[in-house]
Structures are given as C-alpha cells and as structure tokens.
Amino acid sequence: MSQLTVTPVVFITLAATFLLLALDRSGELGRRQPPYVPLAKPAATAAASAVVDSEKGKPPPHNDKIENLPDGKGREVTFYTCTACHGVALIKAQGLTRDLWDSTFDLMLEKHRMPPVKAAERAEILDYLSEQFPPRRRGRGADNPFLK
16 A cells, blocks of 8 residues: 555544544543442450440540549549540640630530530530630741741
C-alpha cells in the first residue's frame, strides 16, 4: 500500500476515537469496576466482641482514670460524662471558652447522639471545663516578642 492511502485511514480512525471519547461524558465506554463490598469480620473476632458486649457492655475506648483530669469541682461528673465516649486526651487537647465548650456540648448531643445531661450537671461540667481547659492563646501576636 502506498503512503497516500494509509494516512487518511489513520487520520479518520484517530479522529473517530477522540470524538467518541470526548462525547462519552458518562464513562460508558470505560471499563466498569465491580462495586466495593467490605470484607466481613472473621468469625472468631465477631464471637469475641459479642462476648465482651454481653458481659460488660461496650469495651471502653480508653484506659483513663479519674485522676487523669485535674482536681476541681465537677471533675467526677465531667469524667464519667465525657469519657463514656472518648478519652481524657481529647479533653486535654482542647482549650476553649465557656461558650465554645457549650457549643461543643450541643454538637455532641445533636450530631454524635450523646445521651442528654441534666441542666445542673451540664452547668457543672461547663464550669469545670472552662476553668481547667481555657483558651491557650490570648490573641494574635500576644506571645510574639517581636510585635511588642
């Protein structure tokens, strides 16, 4: 075959391929992958977790003790309310105003389905948290000696 007859065939084939790919917005021409199916737990693990759940309830997500929180009025109620879901490290990592602690409390009640707490206990917890874990920074540049 001559060079003259091959060129139009190659050109038309490439043009048709690019046109089909450009018009294929839904990806129908691409390969379909099977849907993701998560693997099931092994039978031994499922049986072991069932034993833990039936004997003691859910296993604690941490090994914290009440002594891990600083002393203060409201430490006990704060420990038992907060550590039902998360460890003390998460509490200590925060540094919030009372209003932000209150907003965090609302978020946990609404979004994370935290069990409701009596108003008096909530006030005691918020007092404890705002006293023991206040905001760490006093504002932008407050700790920067070069801005003084």
